Amino acid sequence: MTQETASEEKKRNPIVPFLRIPEDPKEEPYLWGSKCKACGAVFLGERIACGKCGDTDPLEEVHLSDEGEIYVFSVVHQTVPGLEAPYVAAIIDLPEGVSVRGNVYGLDPENPSPEWFGKKVRMYTEKVRTDREGNDVIAAKFRVLN
Amino acid sequence: MRDVAIVGAGMIKFGRYPDKDVVSLAADAAIGALKDAGISINEVEMVASGNLYQSNAMIGQRIMKEIGATGVPVVNVANACATGSTAFREAYMAVASGMYDVALAIGSEQMGKMGLLGAGGGNRDYSTEGVMGTGLMPGVFGQAGVEHMRKYGTKMEHFAKISVKNHKHGVHNPYAQYQQETPLEDVMNARMIAWPNTLYMCCPTGDGAAAAVLMSAEKAKQHTTKPIWVAASALTSDPWQERNPTMFDVNTLTRNAAKLAYDQAGIGPEELSQVELHDCFATAELIHYENLGLCGDGEAGDFIDRGDPQIGGRIPVNASGGLLSKGHPLGATGVANILEIVWHLRGQAGGRQVENSKVGLAHVIGLGSACTIHIIKK
Numbered sequence: 001m002t003q004e005t006a007s008e009e010k011k012r013n014p015i016v017p018f019l020r021i022p023e024d025p026k027e028e029p030y031l032w033g034s035k036c037k038a039c040g041a042v043f044l045g046e047r048i049a050c051g052k053c054g055d056t057d058p059l060e061e062v063h064l065s066d067e068g069e070i071y072v073f074s075v076v077h078q079t080v081p082g083l084e085a086p087y088v089a090a091i092i093d094l095p096e097g098v099s100v101r102g103n104v105y106g107l108d109p110e111n112p113s114p115e116w117f118g119k120k121v122r123m124y125t126e127k128v129r130t131d132r133e134g135n136d137v138i139a140a141k142f143r144v145l146n
Numbered sequence: 147m148r149d150v151a152i153v154g155a156g157m158i159k160f161g162r163y164p165d166k167d168v169v170s171l172a173a174d175a176a177i178g179a180l181k182d183a184g185i186s187i188n189e190v191e192m193v194a195s196g197n198l199y200q201s202n203a204m205i206g207q208r209i210m211k212e213i214g215a216t217g218v219p220v221v222n223v224a225n226a227c228a229t230g231s232t233a234f235r236e237a238y239m240a241v242a243s244g245m246y247d248v249a250l251a252i253g254s255e256q257m258g259k260m261g262l263l264g265a266g267g268g269n270r271d272y273s274t275e276g277v278m279g280t281g282l283m284p285g286v287f288g289q290a291g292v293e294h295m296r297k298y299g300t301k302m303e304h305f306a307k308i309s310v311k312n313h314k315h316g317v318h319n320p321y322a323q324y325q326q327e328t329p330l331e332d333v334m335n336a337r338m339i340a341w342p343n344t345l346y347m348c349c350p351t352g353d354g355a356a357a358a359v360l361m362s363a364e365k366a367k368q369h370t371t372k373p374i375w376v377a378a379s380a381l382t383s384d385p386w387q388e389r390n391p392t393m394f395d396v397n398t399l400t401r402n403a404a405k406l407a408y409d410q411a412g413i414g415p416e417e418l419s420q421v422e423l424h425d426c427f428a429t430a431e432l433i434h435y436e437n438l439g440l441c442g443d444g445e446a447g448d449f450i451d452r453g454d455p456q457i458g459g460r461i462p463v464n465a466s467g468g469l470l471s472k473g474h475p476l477g478a479t480g481v482a483n484i485l486e487i488v489w490h491l492r493g494q495a496g497g498r499q500v501e502n503s504k505v506g507l508a509h510v511i512g513l514g515s516a517c518t519i520h521i522i523k524k
Contacts, residue, residue, distance in 0.1 A: 015272050044392070052386040071389065072296055074288030075341040076280050078262065080273075086338075089280035091289060091393040099392040101279025112341050117296045131271035139277040 011135040018045035034059035042098040066123040068094040106144035120145040147242040151366035151373035154183025154359030160473040172254035173212040175355035183359035187214030191246040196233030196253040197477035226512025231480025253481035254355035284340035291429025298444040302342040305428040306333040316467020318497030323473035347428035354475035356482040378410035378521035399517040400437040407519040415439035419503040422483035425468040
């Protein structure tokens with residue numbers, strides 16, 4: 001490795017391909033997906049073809065909302081080593097007709113409740129770890145809106 | 147398609163065998179099935195081997211080297227948790243098609259203390275577990291149960307009662323990894339794994355093997371006066387669903403497989419004597435009561451409250467003790483739950499016998515996705 005590449009500035013890498021972090025730090029990161037022009041089905045990230053109707057025309061990119069609502073959840077207590085637990089692991093429905101997995105904060109994990117169904121949440125991004133090349137790994141997380 | 151009979155059944159007790167290798171476990175089960183059928187390996191015309199973690203290492207052929215390398219066709223099958231039942235189906239189709247008269251299906255797996263499944267491999271720096279929701283099985287199946295809570299107001303106690311029932315059944319199953327009752331209070335107060343699934347609502351990982359000998363009707367008559375018949379064999383994968391794969395859909399493909407299987411067998415769920423279904427977690431069993439049509443939508447809570455799925459109830463479910471008691475060595479599971487039905491139909495199920503069982507259903511679902519349903523009758 002040359003001196004030049006070693007001193008290269010570290011990057012902010014999204015943890016999943018469907019989280020986009022704009023080059024311009026003034027622009028907010030966002031989730032994106034692909035929409036089938038034939039049937040309207042929406043998918044996270046890039047698609048080769050439509051998984052619903054099989055249409056092979058290029059899908060249209062959609063910028064997904066940063067607000068959604070909790071469809072269902074679990075509270076994970078036993079997990080892989082090195083992770084903080086318990087955490088609220090939810091399925092979040094976005095208004096574009098696609099869902100995303102997310103950790104939800106602002107709820108008491110010790111008291112899961114049916115009142116959590118349908119709660120509005122907003123996405124934010126956070127550095128969760130550093131990868132082996134020294135880049136920041138950025139995840140999308142969700143906070144309950146009051 | 148021709149009628150296909152199950153003539154031989156062999157299985158080892160599920161558990162942990164750190165001193166044995168998986169080929170020898172599978173060989174024990176296969177030899178058991180051959181002896182039960184009253185034939186030798188020389189009469190087997192094709193072999194389907196189900197094993198999730200060793201199919202790329204040609205485990206089917208390695209088993210044959212152990213029990214008799216006769217040179218017949220061997221296929222290695224991997225299909226998530228439905229691996230064993232998909233191998234069974236391959237053997238079934240080989241005979242039903244008319245191509246072979248005698249086929250051997252073997253399911254095996256050695257997992258040891260593998261721990262939580264679903265964290266995913268790959269680059270751990272970019273693992274989303276615990277930072278963008280969960281892909282761990284207890285949480286995934288927790289969410290599936292929580293969806294039922296959302297739709298119908300189901301309570302954690304409903305799921306817990308399933309664990310109580312299955313462990314009660316499992317006490318009488320000598321093949322089960324755990325033969326121990328778990329009272330409701332213990333289930334509710336056990337360590338939480340992923341809400342609402344506590345420790346006793348999650349199946350254990352382990353090692354195991356099970357095998358079946360399948361024959362054409364004509365061949366079966368030469369070996370037994372009481373063949374057991376495969377009345378239906380269905381296999382489905384996920385149709386598109388808007389939340390899937392963000393949220394695995396364990397319901398739709400089960401419903402689709404159930405419809406196919408009931409149509410093939412020409413019966414409805416009300417005619418079943420018993421069911422072995424895929425209770426990898428207590429939450430899963432409850433939603434499958436409805437998916438298999440054992441009760442109406444939204445009625446699964448009442449169904450377990452009334453004791454309908456107990457042995458002696460309206461339609462006994464998981465008389466074996468289910469995966470919660472038996473354990474879930476992935477490739478073995480799908481063959482094992484078909485064999486459980488076979489033993490009940492033969493009246494060989496001992497202390498857990500469902501009286502006068504005439505027709506049973508065996509269901510397995512693998513995430514990602516594969517669902518098999520077999521209907522087995524006298």
